[in-house]
Amino acid sequence: MNLNLIxxxxxxxxxxxxxxxxxxxxxxxxxxxxxxxxxxxxHAARAAIARLxxxxxDSEALAQFHGxxxxxxxxxxLPRRTGARRRLTRLQ
Numbered sequence: 100m101n102l103n104l105i106x107x108x109x110x111x112x113x114x115x116x117x118x119x120x121x122x123x124x125x126x127x128x129x130x131x132x133x134x135x136x137x138x139x140x141x142h143a144a145r146a147a148i149a150r151l152x153x154x155x156x157d158s159e160a161l162a163q164f165h166g167x168x169x170x171x172x173x174x175x176x177l178p179r180r181t182g183a184r185r186r187l188t189r190l191q
Contacts, residue, residue, distance in 0.1 A: 123163045 126163050
């Protein structure tokens with residue numbers, strides 16, 4: 100899957116103006132424009148941004164996108180054994 104398909108897919112779904120996913124998509128599209136890419140991906144990203152019409156504040160969209168990137172990069176927390184389970188483990 101190339102980046103053009105991702106950009107088209109992200110810009111295809113209609114959502115409300117207050118939807119955080121819309122801001123995340125807008126942030127992703129803005130991020131795509133910063134890439135050093137010689138293909139037509141930049142043109143597709145610009146067209147998708149024009150279709151979204153949601154930029155109240157570009158930095159808000161970018162902040163939402165970067166927040167999602169940080170969440171995706173964090174490993175899931177492992178469950179900790181506490182209380183009765185811990186004591187049962189020690190007894191066995």
